[in-house]
Amino acid sequence: MKKLIVAVASIVLSLSVQAASVSVEFVKKEQYQDIESGSNQSQPRFEERLFNVIKSSFEKNSEKLANDLVLKVSVLDIDLAGTVAHGLGMGKNIRHVSDRDFPRMLFYMILEDKNGNIVFQGRQNLKEKRISHKDFRMKGSQSDFFLETALVSKWFDGVLVPAVARL
Numbered sequence: 486m487k488k489l490i491v492a493v494a495s496i497v498l499s500l501s502v503q504a505a506s507v508s509v510e511f512v513k514k515e516q517y518q519d520i521e522s523g524s525n526q527s528q529p530r531f532e533e534r535l536f537n538v539i540k541s542s543f544e545k546n547s548e549k550l551a552n553d554l555v556l557k558v559s560v561l562d563i564d565l566a567g568t569v570a571h572g573l574g575m576g577k578n579i580r581h582v583s584d585r586d587f588p589r590m591l592f593y594m595i596l597e598d599k600n601g602n603i604v605f606q607g608r609q610n611l612k613e614k615r616i617s618h619k620d621f622r623m624k625g626s627q628s629d630f631f632l633e634t635a636l637v638s639k640w641f642d643g644v645l646v647p648a649v650a651r652l
Contacts, residue, residue, distance in 0.1 A: 505550035509540040509558045518564040518589075523578040535563070535630060539590075542634040546641040550649060553599040561608075564589040566632040587614045588633045596645070605648060611636050 514520075514532065522531030543558055550556065567582030589612040596605040613636050628634070 504544070504548040504552060505554040505556050506552075507544050507547045507556045507558070509543050509560065511536050511560045513561070517562050519568075520563055520565060521569045523569050535565075535633075538630045538634060539563070539637070542637040546638055549641055549646050554604070554649070555597040555599075555601075557595040557597070558592050559594075560590065560592045562589075562591040563633070565630070582632070587612060588636050590633065590636055596649070604652065605645075609640065609644075611640050613639060 514536075520532060520535060522528050526534075539560065543556070547556055566588040567586045569578050571578050589610070591608070591610050593608050594606065595603060598604050
């Protein structure tokens with residue numbers, strides 16, 4: 486039985502996903518257009534959570550790329566979906582997201598091969614008005630920054646992965 490468990494574990498480890506290496510840097514965060522927290526938590530803590538979620542989204546999506554690639558992202562601006570409505574949450578400030586609201590993210594990316602040669606590079610200004618708010622209402626309330634991470638996933642699926650596949 487132990488040999489079977491060891492064999493299964495080694496197969497699972499050999500099938501584990503190999504992802505491209507990713508580094509995400511947040512440049513001049515104090516100048517970002519809209520990352521206001523409202524009043525449900527401190528601004529520094531909110532920003533830390535936001536940056537961790539965005540970084541994790543890039544890392545998760547990098548699993549779609551070959552493991553011999555290196556993706557370097559410098560986030561230049563973030564505009565979260567919605568606006569902070571002052572006094573709406575029982576006297577507290579809350580972020581209100583309507584059907585007209587959408588996120589925006591500006592970043593510079595460099596994709597390198599295993600030899601350090603630049604495969605792609607450029608400024609990316611992501612904004613998506615067609616991300617389904619129905620999905621946000623169904624799933625978004627259970628995950629942090631649902632619309633913003635959907636924006637990153639859509640960029641990987643619609644732009645970066647197809648471009649790499651054409652190489």
